[in-house]
Amino acid sequence: MNYFSGKQTNRYQSASILIVDDEVGMQKVLFKALSKTFPKVDCAGNIEEAEKLRTQNHYDLVILDINLPGRSGIEWTEVFDHNEHVTDVIFMTGYADLDMAIKALKLGAADFILKPFNLEQMLKAVQQCLDKRIDQRLRYALQRDVERHVETNIIGGSEKTRQIVQTIRQFAPSKASVLIQGESGTGKELIARGLHEASGRTGPFVPVNCASISEHLLESELFGDMSTQREGMFQVAAGGTLFLDEISEMPLSVQSALLRVLEERKIRPLGSDKQISVDIRIVASTNKNLKQEINDGHFREDLFYRLNVLDIQIPPLRERKTDLIDLVPHFSKKLAKELNRPELTWSEEDVFAMHQYEWPGNVRELKNLLERCILIGKPVAQYWRELNFEHSPSDSRISVTLSHGDITTAITDFNNNHMGYPTEWTLKDVEKAHIKQVVKYFDGNKSAAAKELGVSRKTLDRKYKEWESQDLT
Helix, strand or coil, rough: CCCCCHHHHHHCCCCCCEEEECCCHHHHHHHHCCCCCCCCEEEEEEHHHHHHHHEECCCCCEECCCCCCCCCCCHHHHHHHHCCCCCCCCCCEEECCCCHEEEEEEEHCEEECCCCCCCCHHHHHHHHHHHHHHHHHHHHHHHHHHCCCCCCCCEEEECCHHHHHHHHHCCCCCCCCCEEEEECCCHHHHHHHHHHHHHCCCCCCEEEEECCCCCCHHHHHHCCCCCEECCHHHHCCCCEEEEEECCHHHHHHHHHHHHHHHHCCCCCCCCCCCCEECCCCCEEECCCHHHHHHHHHCCCHHHHHHHHHHEEEECCCCCHHHHHHHHHHHHHHHHHHHHHHCCCCCCHHHHHHHHHHCCHHHHHHHHHHHHHHHHHCCCCCHHHHHHHHCCCCCCCCCCEEEECCCCCEEECCCCCCCCCCCCCCHHHHHHHHHHHHHHHHHCCCHHHHHHHCCCCCHHHHHHHHHHHHHHHH
């Protein structure tokens, strides 16, 4: 029976352990018990063998017998060298006194176990050591992320947004790298988070903005630096997802190092000769045309193909304006609560203005606009007019105003033509023409049209079936 549950096993996907004991039987017992959970478990019979392994590999934990032939475990001070990556050490011995235990703990030992011991006692000590290390990484990841205030829900009922949600569900279970492409402000980090949350990976989501960090610091940030005893984001994201935002801004030298990591699944911290195995998923994003960047010599073609195993294209807000019906009330309510200010009141003019605008800054611009309007207490259309952006509808337009929740929405002049109907039409003819106009306005999205019309989607489907049956007769 495995001491660790299946869920816990996923937690230790990147952990590595070195067992140092001159008793072959003890090596076999510990190796058999630990290798069920931990992907890398090595054994050595003396300090010389152990030091050779340690200089070649990274270990999160060393289980070390004190009484060894040649140098004793207590004399192996290199393993506590803080100029190298700090490794936890559990001492074990059958001949211990209080002075030896104190000396071991002063060296920095995480635990001290007397032989003979119950196997469960050792496994519990191992679990406590590695849980502490993993929790430190998770806290660090959370500390970096907590101030970002990034949304975790994908808002919008347009067909293009629904396709993105479906793509996330399709791609999430895979470990393959994903490249997210789209204009600034379209929500690329939101999509990356959605992939991580749907993936079931137990590690953290760790975002790194490649454009905001200098070349040398970016390499240190990603891979770690032994001179400062700092773990890189690849280690912090162990078992989770590393999100490389604005990957097109990554310097070519760092691109080369990243390519090696993607090929070997190992990192080499700055100032170290050792490689560390990593188990993470890479999600990258860009607002540039990477193929053009490759042609211009700014991006490696081989790295592009490594990152672009799976691809998600995010359309700009101007191509999915039907999402405004969900985005506007969502942000209005959320921002008003955060700012402790009243929610905006909406008129036909405001809603028409927002639908007519092309939103070059995409969802980010929408959110910023709503925040400013809430803070200054001015309707959107008035605020725009004061900035010389005229978006108010002309007097010649005929509009129909409908209600959706707490927001009054205007559907105004869908085809830029007069929207009146001939007087000889029956009420059913007018209803049919109007519903089809609304559905057309929402790019065939019947769910969004139903919301705008104030009816259920089932009602709309029933109407269409009635018209289809009438057309057949």
